[in-house]
Amino acid sequence: MTSAPPSLQVSGLAYAYPDGHQALFGVELTVARGERVALLGPNGAGKTTLVLHLNGILEAGAGSVTVAGLPVAKPNLAEIRRRVGIVFQDPDDQLFMPTVREDVAFGPAAAGMRGAELAERVHRALDRVGMAEFADRPPHHLSFGQRRRVAVATVLAMEPEILVLDEPSSNLDPASRRELADILRSLDVTVLMVTHDLPYALELCPRSVVLSGGVIAADGGTQDLLCDQELMREHRLELPFGFDPRSVTAPV
Numbered sequence: 001m002t003s004a005p006p007s008l009q010v011s012g013l014a015y016a017y018p019d020g021h022q023a024l025f026g027v028e029l030t031v032a033r034g035e036r037v038a039l040l041g042p043n044g045a046g047k048t049t050l051v052l053h054l055n056g057i058l059e060a061g062a063g064s065v066t067v068a069g070l071p072v073a074k075p076n077l078a079e080i081r082r083r084v085g086i087v088f089q090d091p092d093d094q095l096f097m098p099t100v101r102e103d104v105a106f107g108p109a110a111a112g113m114r115g116a117e118l119a120e121r122v123h124r125a126l127d128r129v130g131m132a133e134f135a136d137r138p139p140h141h142l143s144f145g146q147r148r149r150v151a152v153a154t155v156l157a158m159e160p161e162i163l164v165l166d167e168p169s170s171n172l173d174p175a176s177r178r179e180l181a182d183i184l185r186s187l188d189v190t191v192l193m194v195t196h197d198l199p200y201a202l203e204l205c206p207r208s209v210v211l212s213g214g215v216i217a218a219d220g221g222t223q224d225l226l227c228d229q230e231l232m233r234e235h236r237l238e239l240p241f242g243f244d245p246r247s248v249t250a251p252v
């Protein structure tokens, strides 16, 4: 019996921007199906650059990226973009239709889905983020936290292999932050979460990787990494004042 390929496999990924600035130097990362992994690292480490390779917005200078066994390459881009759902930091980059329902339907409709199947897909995605009752509202009438949840639903509606979230806790009040964490934990999907919010990483992701200077500097249990003071100092990672990572029960 052959086991399913990992959700994400990044091998020897290197990339230099057109101005010559090299941002990635041989990144190695494998994420198994169903894992939740936090991507940590200081400003300028290359996190966004790495994420932009996952759905082919940037093309690898060297090395490779595969999503559930499918190489990220031009002939596969339509399928890759269905498999890799990226939730950007600002939900307003993702919501542009007159109603929530139309925003969530946009991706599946563009892929050819119609009628009852489409309606069911939209309802399911909104239901998973607790926003089904807001389907007929204009997105710009919702709170920031609600818009972020709808942005997650637009991506879930494509039934992605991997959900990539850029700073999912930013600008959320404590209750919205916790509610989004509960939603993300309830999803049956592989998650890669870019964040500077280390307690959130600890709450949600059993595993973290530290990207620093364009390479993976550490890869392990989130609690272990956050307790490694030398590693934290070396890569400019700082916990909030008084926060003890040992005081939190690590997620499973």
Ligand SMILES: Nc1ncnc2c1ncn2[C@@H]1O[C@H](COP(=O)(O)OP(=O)(O)OP(=O)(O)O)[C@@H](O)[C@H]1O
Residues within 6 Å of the ligand: 017, 018, 019, 021, 022, 023, 041, 042, 043, 044, 045, 046, 047, 048, 049, 050
């Ligand atoms: N379009 C670009 N052209 C040239 N260099 C770039 C470009 N975008 C990013 N860089 C550089 O590439 C490096 C990695 O940037 P990147 O945005 O991937 O870091 P990051 O880890 O996401 O940072 P942050 O935590 O601040 O969002 C940085 O040195 C940055 O200045």
